[in-house]
Amino acid sequence: MGDEEAQPEFRQWYDRALDVGPAGNQAFFGRDVLAGLVQGIRDFREHRQQRWDQHHGPGATLLGCAMWMDDPELLDELARLQAACVVVSKQARDKKVQPPDLPYKLRRLADLNTRAPGLPVCYFPPLEQLTSLVDGEPPMIGPGWSLPPGDEMIPTVRTIGFRKGVGANGSMPPILHAKLALLGRLWEHDEDDFGPADVTAFTPKRLWIGSANFTASSRRSLEFGFWTEDPVLLRGAEEFLLDLIGSSEGIDPDADLHLPERALPDFDDSAMAEAAAELRFADPEDD
Numbered sequence: 001m002g003d004e005e006a007q008p009e010f011r012q013w014y015d016r017a018l019d020v021g022p023a024g025n026q027a028f029f030g031r032d033v034l035a036g037l038v039q040g041i042r043d044f045r046e047h048r049q050q051r052w053d054q055h056h057g058p059g060a061t062l063l064g065c066a067m068w069m070d071d072p073e074l075l076d077e078l079a080r081l082q083a084a085c086v087v088v089s090k091q092a093r094d095k096k097v098q099p100p101d102l103p104y105k106l107r108r109l110a111d112l113n114t115r116a117p118g119l120p121v122c123y124f125p126p127l128e129q130l131t132s133l134v135d136g137e138p139p140m141i142g143p144g145w146s147l148p149p150g151d152e153m154i155p156t157v158r159t160i161g162f163r164k165g166v167g168a169n170g171s172m173p174p175i176l177h178a179k180l181a182l183l184g185r186l187w188e189h190d191e192d193d194f195g196p197a198d199v200t201a202f203t204p205k206r207l208w209i210g211s212a213n214f215t216a217s218s219r220r221s222l223e224f225g226f227w228t229e230d231p232v233l234l235r236g237a238e239e240f241l242l243d244l245i246g247s248s249e250g251i252d253p254d255a256d257l258h259l260p261e262r263a264l265p266d267f268d269d270s271a272m273a274e275a276a277a278e279l280r281f282a283d284p285e286d287d
Contacts, residue, residue, distance in 0.1 A: 020226055024049045025206070027226035032219045033212045034071055037181060040208060040227050041077050044183045052205050057187025059083065061119075061202060063241040064181040069157070069214035070105060075112050078156060083186060085119035086214070087244040089176045090159040090253065099252070106251055109157040116156040119245070123186045123202045126242045127154065130262040158248035163256040173258070176244070179225075181208035182237045204234040 015030035024043060028036035044052055045060040059082030067089050069075070078084045094103040102110055121127040162173040184204040210225025212218040247260040 020228075022049075022051070022229060024052075025227040025229065027224070028210075029224055030222055033210060033223035033225045034074065034214065034219050036225055036227075037208050037210065037212075037214075038071075038073050038077050040206070041074075041081070041181070041183065044206065045077075045080060052183075052185075054185035054187050054203050054205070056189050057185035057203065059186050061123075061184050061186050062086070062181055063119075063184075063238065063245065064208075064214075065176060065241060065244055066179045066214040067176055070108060071214055071216045071219070074214055075108065079112060079116040081116070083117055083119050083123075084156050085154055085158060085245050086156065086181075087158045087160050087176065087241070087248050088214075090161045090163055090249065090258075092164045093256075102252055109251055113155040113157055113251070118153040118155045120153055120186070122152070123200045124242060127246055127262075130246055132262055154245060154248075155250070157251060158245060159251055159253065160244055160248045160258065162258055178240075179208075179210045179213060180237055180241065182234065182241055183207070184238075202238075204238050205229065207234055207237050209233075 017036065018027045020027045026036060041062065047053055062078065062081055062084040064086040069086060069088050091106065097103045161176055182204050183206045184202050186202055188200050206227055206229050208225060208227055210223065212223035212225055246262060249259065249261055
């Protein structure tokens with residue numbers, strides 16, 4: 001039996017796209033599944049379905065995660081969005097490349113960070129509450145003190161996790177294995193339920209769930225992915241992705257361990273209570 005008979009090719013029927021749910025959503029099976037993700041982002045950016053629009057919110061935004069990302073078409077599509085942030089797994093050090101230089105695989109993502117706008121935290125309360133660490137620790141907040149100015153924009157590509165071989169007691173740390181892309185709109189308004197106010201928010205619209213990494217090589221594998229607008233999944237994915245983004249690090253952080261760059265501040269409860277007591281018993285005629 002020859003090699004061609006011993007190793008038959010996969011049949012063409014492995015490659016399929018099926019309509020699922022509302023118009024515009026599909027499920028993809030087989031090779032080049034990543035094309036369904038890229039086209040779905042483009043459809044959303046171009047407002048192909050009216051239900052994807054948002055009052056006071058024209059800009060397309062993506063929150064995502066994957067083990068790795070390098071597909072050129074996907075990177076270009078992310079750069080065309082109004083805002084985006086994708087968290088990938090922290091990469092092992094390349095001993096042949098010395099800081100501040102980056103290995104080629106990281107340089108492509110660093111380039112994306114220079115040409116893509118990133119993610120504005122003011123639209124996401126869980127991110128807006130975080131602040132940059134001071135000497136590796138959250139700042140202590142007390143009466144009369146204010147938070148140091150936080151980062152207004154989070155870069156488009158972030159990393160999370162442990163470098164290979166790093167773990168407590170020989171245990172295997174968790175790895176980022178989910179492949180998700182949540183599309184939505186940033187929006188602004190000049191009033192809320194109580195009257196005039198500056199309101200900023202994010203409304204999720206559609207979610208990609210798949211097995212394929214965001215890589216060019218995944219296009220040659222047999223994969224699965226689909227678009228959904230299920231509201232429960234949208235909310236759950238948003239919380240999960242914001243947790244990842246809030247705990248993320250730069251593209252090539254110094255630490256091999258997982259050390260987030262931002263955290264909730266610590267509050268000096270005793271000082272706050274003392275200040276409240278002084279205010280309570282203060283003479284109202286005092287300046």
